[in-house]
Amino acid sequence: MGAIIIVLQWISCEYVEVEVAQGQLRGELLDTVTGEAKYYSFKGIPYAKPPVGDLRFKDPQPPEPWDGVRNATQHGSVCPQIDLLNSIVVPGSEDCLFLNVYTPNLTPENPLPVMVFIHGGGFKFGSGNVDVYGPDFLVAKDVIVVTMNYRLDVLGFLALGTKEVPGNAGMKDQVLALKWVNENIESFGGDNQNITLFGESAGASAVGYHLVSPMSKDLFQKAILQSGVPSMDPHIPYRTVERAFVLGKSLNITTKNSTELLLSLQELPAVDLLNRTAYLFASESITHIVFKFTPFTPIIEEDYGQEMIFVSEDPFDTLNSGNVSNVDIMFSYNKYEMLIMLPYYVNDTYRYIQRYNRYPELLVPSKILMKANSDDIYYLWNKINDFYFGNKSISVENMPEFIQYAGFASLVYDVHRFIRRWPQVGNVYLFKFECISSRNFYGLPGAAYGLIGPSHFDDLFYVFDPKSLQFPLPTDSKEYKLVQQIATVFTNFAKYGNPTPDSTLGVAWPQYDKSKQAYAIIADNITIDYKPDAKDIKFWRKILEYAHIKF
Missing domain, CATH: 3.40.50.1820 (Alpha/Beta hydrolase fold, catalytic domain)
Incomplete structure (x- = not known):
């Protein structure tokens, strides 16, 4: 979709409107931290339907269109989480699947390279917001930067061993965000054939999974992995379905039926689900948790008849077969x-x-x-x-x-x-x-x-x-x-x-x-x-x- 751009001036702020597949967005023109450059900021863009109610734990669904002009000058909600470094509950909403686009030029002579960032945090906490990920240094060098939220912890990585909840919902959120970028980045002056996917720590591990996932094939052309790869010790999956039932037991859900467990877990407040890590780890051998931050991480999916499987084998085995994305890569x-x-x-x-x-x-x-x-x-x-x-x-x-x-x-x-x-x-x-x-x-x-x-x-x-x-x-x-x-x-x-x-x-x-x-x-x-x-x-x-x- 080509960009439809409207520039508006209110007092000292300059606003700008662009059109994407779901509707119109109103962003703003900002200065970089050093004042040496300007860039257009579009925050809180929904890239998926809110994963609430009976969509909790399940694969993400495409976003719905909106009427009128959507305000994109503020971040959307962060996903429910517990800040590991400070041991505090971070206020958030399950309606959190938003991304942010920052571009130095909406109408460049040639489309600009795009850098899509996946945040770290042990698959347990974090967001794509500017409190940590201000885009200033990168956009000043003529690239477009995209950051995103994705579901975390149990909400993003619960696995029940069923078609409905096979696991990896948080990874599939990222895939949907990448698809949104491919479909819409031209409206921001971007080149959808020159996308670099990069991440740090758990975000780098996620990038590594996308390198070997059939769901992510052809969605990016380059990759940067900072301090992380798949299958690192902190992120090794362990008895994933069993952990789901232990979680239920800790919340007084005693069923052994996966459908009943799902329905019961979907009815509980998100914060009740997030506060169970200590209980889950206490039920396991200490040797499996020395470097582990969360019991819920990306897994190797089995085939339960789900529409798409994110990864079906250990990424290191996929490397041996050579069946990986053909990209330039920096570690x-x-x-x-x-x-x-x-x-x-x-x-x-x-x-x-x-x-x-x-x-x-x-x-x-x-x-x-x-x-x-x-x-x-x-x-x-x-x-x-x-x-x-x-x-x-x-x-x-x-x-x-x-x-x-x-x-x-x-x-x-x-x-x-x-x-x-x-x-x-x-x-x-x-x-x-x-x-x-x-x-x-x-x-x-x-x-x-x-x-x-x-x-x-x-x-x-x-x-x-x-x-x-x-x-x-x-x-x-x-x-x-x-x-x-x-x-x-x-x-x-x-x-x-x-x-x-x-x-x-x-x-x-x-x-x-x-x-x-x-x-x-x-x-x-x-x-x-x-x-x-x-x-x-x-x-x-x-x-x-x-x-x-x-x-």
């Missing part, structure tokens, strides 16, 4: 991923550190624990303890070693597994993020332990402007230079499938291949090296091979 991870968890590791209330001494098998990743026998587990946790801690007890005294271990065990080695298994179907790049500045919000506590560098999530503050944190960004600051560098890397990739298509960034970034394993280190400048974290990767390869899991 990344941060220097000190698990610094974000430091307050929990050192707080006696959570007793995380003591757990590892009392239950040393927790050192072994869940994907191994689920398959190995007791003798193998004993052997492996001794190997891990020796490699990272020299067979010493784990305490705050060896926190740097623990942060290194936790980062690799929870996600870094899986990033390397995924990129090594990825078929060479397009351009492939890898970088390690090592920027040091005041924007490293979650990495700052690491200084007390001699760990100076970015944590999990910190890289996002160089890609997006988090409005809720109000980071200052003088144009003569180091932070500004770093933001410009990262934004250029990301938008170059979105435009050209190459983060350094010219000499602007002062480096020629080679593609990753399995022999040389070239990667970029992004710090004050970009440098190129080979075989990242070779010692740790060699160790984890041996650990997985011992457990008969292909690296």
